[in-house]
Amino acid sequence: DTEVTQTPKHLVMGMTNKKSLKCEQHMGHRAMYWYKQKAKKPPELMFVYSYEKLSINESVPSRFSPECPNSSLLNLHLHALQPEDSALYLCASSQERGVLYEQYFGPGTRLTVT
Amino acid sequence: AQKITQTQPGMFVQEKEAVTLDCTYDTSDPSYGLFWYKQPSSGEMIFLIYQGSYDQQNATEGRYSLNFQKARKSANLVISASQLGDSAMYFCAMRLLTQGGSEKLVFGKGTKLTVNP
Numbered sequence: 001d002t003e004v005t006q007t008p009k010h011l012v013m014g015m016t017n018k019k020s021l022k023c024e025q026h027m028g029h030r031a032m033y034w035y036k037q038k039a040k041k042p043p044e045l046m047f048v049y050s051y052e053k054l055s056i057n058e059s060v061p062s063r064f065s066p067e068c069p070n071s072s073l074l075n076l077h078l079h080a081l082q083p084e085d086s087a088l089y090l091c092a093s094s095q096e097r098g099v100l101y102e103q104y105f106g107p108g109t110r111l112t113v114t
Numbered sequence: 115a116q117k118i119t120q121t122q123p124g125m126f127v128q129e130k131e132a133v134t135l136d137c138t139y140d141t142s143d144p145s146y147g148l149f150w151y152k153q154p155s156s157g158e159m160i161f162l163i164y165q166g167s168y169d170q171q172n173a174t175e176g177r178y179s180l181n182f183q184k185a186r187k188s189a190n191l192v193i194s195a196s197q198l199g200d201s202a203m204y205f206c207a208m209r210l211l212t213q214g215g216s217e218k219l220v221f222g223k224g225t226k227l228t229v230n231p
Contacts (some may be wrong), residue, residue, distance in 0.1 A: 033219075042205055042221030043159070056217070088157050097217055101208075102149060105159035 003027075003094035006091050012112045015081060020109065021109045023074040023091030031055075032074040033092040034066060043090055049074060050097045081113045120222035124161050127196045128230050134181070135191040137206030137223045148189040149179065149211040153203040153224075162204075165189055166209045196229045203227075 004025045013019050023032065031050045035043035047066045048056035054066065063085075065077040074091055088110050092103040119138045127133040139148065150162040165173045165180045181190040193200055206222040213216040 026133065037157075040224075042207075042224060043219075048217065071176060080146075090157075090159060093161075097209070101209075102161050102164045103219060104161055105151070107156065108157040 002111075004091055004093055004104050006089075006106035006109050008109060009042070009107065010110045010112075012114060013078065013081065014114055015083070017081075018077070018079045019090055020078065021076040021111075023076075023106055025093040025106075026071055026072055026096075027093065029093035029095050029104075030071065031094040031097045031101075032068065033094070034074070034076055034089040035092065035105075036092055037108070039087075044048055047076075048097065055056075056099065059066070075110075078111075081111075083113050086113045113114040115141070115206070116210060116218070116220055118208050118220050118222035120206055120225050121219045123223070124228070126228050126230060127181060127193075128198045129198060130195055132192060132194045133196055133227065135193070135204050135206075135227065137189045137191065139187050139208050141210055143210050146178070146180070149209065149219075150178070150189075150191045151205045151207060152200075152202045153205060157213045159205070163191065172206060174185065192224050193227075198231060201205070201227060201229045213229075 034046040037043040046060045049068045052068045060080045067075040088108045090108045091106040094101045094103045146167045148165045152160045163175045163178045165182045177194045203224045205224045208220045216225045
């Protein structure tokens with residue numbers, strides 16, 4: 001089973017709202033990732049967690065706050081977003097960090113900021 | 115510079131025919147992984163096939179095969195016997211470790227494949 005699940009599938013939020021995106025995998029993977037994808041563009045890496053610790057933050061604004069409560073779960077907390085943050089947010093997991101491991105992606109959350 | 119180039123913004127193929135999607139890459143790192151993903155309009159990124167830089171043989175997964183030419187730094191995806199459900203955006207990606215222990219999954223801009231009945 002190579003399934004990564006994400007909730008919600010769609011999210012509309014105002015600029016003053018606080019919301020969270022959730023990602024879950026039960027493959028025993030130790031690396032988890034958040035990507036942002038704008039329309040007709042490839043995904044852009046935001047955060048990498050390895051063994052539940054934040055390994056990489058790709059200079060993402062602080063209005064995005066990741067959290068890894070345990071090895072199966074990854075959250076992305078959103079606060080005071082801007083309309084330009086509207087995008088598809090993809091979660092991925094990998095057995096380990098490293099070039100030899102494939103990343104499996106979830107179905108994504110389509111976020112619209114109004 | 116480490117990058118992936120997909121020169122075909124769009125490709126068309128007749129159902130049941132084979133199609134090749136081009137991908138070239140640029141890295142000086144000897145250790146890297148090359149991946150192809152399919153992204154239908156629903157948005158999910160579906161892993162298709164992987165080729166490691168040290169792999170001697172070309173990767174195959176069902177109807178997908180990767181034509182890996184290391185000297186030319188190309189990793190083309192071949193889809194045999196195209197099906198209508200193959201219509202999607204296809205991304206070539208390279209995974210590598212950067213200095214300082216960071217890692218990156220570098221994506222190309224994608225190729226939109228349309229399979230005609």
